[in-house]
Amino acid sequence: xxxxxxxxxxxxxxxxxxxxxxxxxxxxxxxxxxxxxxxxxxxxxxxxxxxxxxxxxxxxxxxxxxxxxxxxxxxxxxxxxxxxxxxxxxxxxxxxxxxxxxxxxxxxxxxxxxxxxxxxxxxxxxxxxxxxxxxxxxxxxxxxxxxxxxxxxxxxxxxxxxxxxxxxxxxxxxxxxxxxxxxxxxxxxxxxxxxxxxxxxxxxxxxxxxxxxxxxxxxxxxxxxxxxxxxxxxxxxxxxxxxxxxxxxxxxxxxxxxxxxxxxxxxxxxxxxxxxxxxxxxxxxxxxxxxxxxxxxxxxxxxxxxxxxxxxxxxxxxxxxxxxxxxxxxxxxxxxxxxxxxxxxxxxxxxxxxxxxxx
Numbered sequence: 001x002x003x004x005x006x007x008x009x010x011x012x013x014x015x016x017x018x019x020x021x022x023x024x025x026x027x028x029x030x031x032x033x034x035x036x037x038x039x040x041x042x043x044x045x046x047x048x049x050x051x052x053x054x055x056x057x058x059x060x061x062x063x064x065x066x067x068x069x070x071x072x073x074x075x076x077x078x079x080x081x082x083x084x085x086x087x088x089x090x091x092x093x094x095x096x097x098x099x100x101x102x103x104x105x106x107x108x109x110x111x112x113x114x115x116x117x118x119x120x121x122x123x124x125x126x127x128x129x130x131x132x133x134x135x136x137x138x139x140x141x142x143x144x145x146x147x148x149x150x151x152x153x154x155x156x157x158x159x160x161x162x163x164x165x166x167x168x169x170x171x172x173x174x175x176x177x178x179x180x181x182x183x184x185x186x187x188x189x190x191x192x193x194x195x196x197x198x199x200x201x202x203x204x205x206x207x208x209x210x211x212x213x214x215x216x217x218x219x220x221x222x223x224x225x226x227x228x229x230x231x232x233x234x235x236x237x238x239x240x241x242x243x244x245x246x247x248x249x250x251x252x253x254x255x256x257x258x259x260x261x262x263x264x265x266x267x268x269x270x271x272x273x274x275x276x277x278x279x280x281x282x283x284x285x286x287x288x289x290x291x292x293x294x295x296x297x298x299x300x301x302x303x304x305x306x307x308x309x310x311x312x313x314x315x316x317x318x319x320x321x322x323x324x325x326x327x328x329x330x331x332x333x334x335x336x337x338x339x340x341x342x343x344x345x346x347x348x349x350x351x352x353x354x355x356x357x358x359x
Contacts, residue, residue: 049318050074063120077238084240121233123223147231152246156211172313179323191337202302213244218256251307267332271339
């Protein structure tokens, strides 16, 4: 890698707003004009996944959200999101749940990458609410988890998941191998092999709810009503799949909420679960409320590792800046895989696989 590439690896994931804000404001204004919306762009911001996002207000039309990809990866991610939202909007099984979905209004070409216009859902983002009022964590989590499980139950089926595990694991392991140099050889390659075995041996034979899975269901993608009691929207469907391991959504929300409230990296929260070989008692209580049968610590740890794998692979696919960031890789990839290796070397040989409990 060149010296420039190495130095870039120490830059923050998101560029400093003072440096990018003028250019982003000009781009947002140009996009608003090309869309002929008549409204003024409000609060343009760059996301970690290489999107320029802003709100359009005024002009005699309903408020809307504009998403403009700034890289081919972001464009592909946005295209996937649009298709997922459209498919969900056509799915009659969802019933009233469809009110929680944004509506993709139109797409306009701006150079080689399209800008997407979506409806602006009401409410406040749960992560912003929790920053102001951490004491609301439990009711916010319960509301979010119950809502997403409604989607899972409406679109899902309980089945034995052994035939699905390779599709859930292998493509995401390949992303880590391709994009994170540490994972290609030595301890990194060994850790990925341990990760694969740990997930597959713990989940093989289990019957799980396979359903539409958001795959990035964290507090920043959940909107709450003004009364702060019920969900008013779920956004950012870029990672959604129609036949995913639906428990991932619940684990993602609980783990990312813990990461936010504790002010720690997501990888540190997951590494704690691996070290204990169990979720915390508090997190288990939250998750026990949205699954039919007690899953057990070993299964919980395997689902946590699968959740982590989907999370980091999804980030790496959305933006090249993650793989370039030495700090992000160390804190969110190496920390978890290193803890997994340490735990595996210290643990006794596991007994026979569990016999297919429903979760």
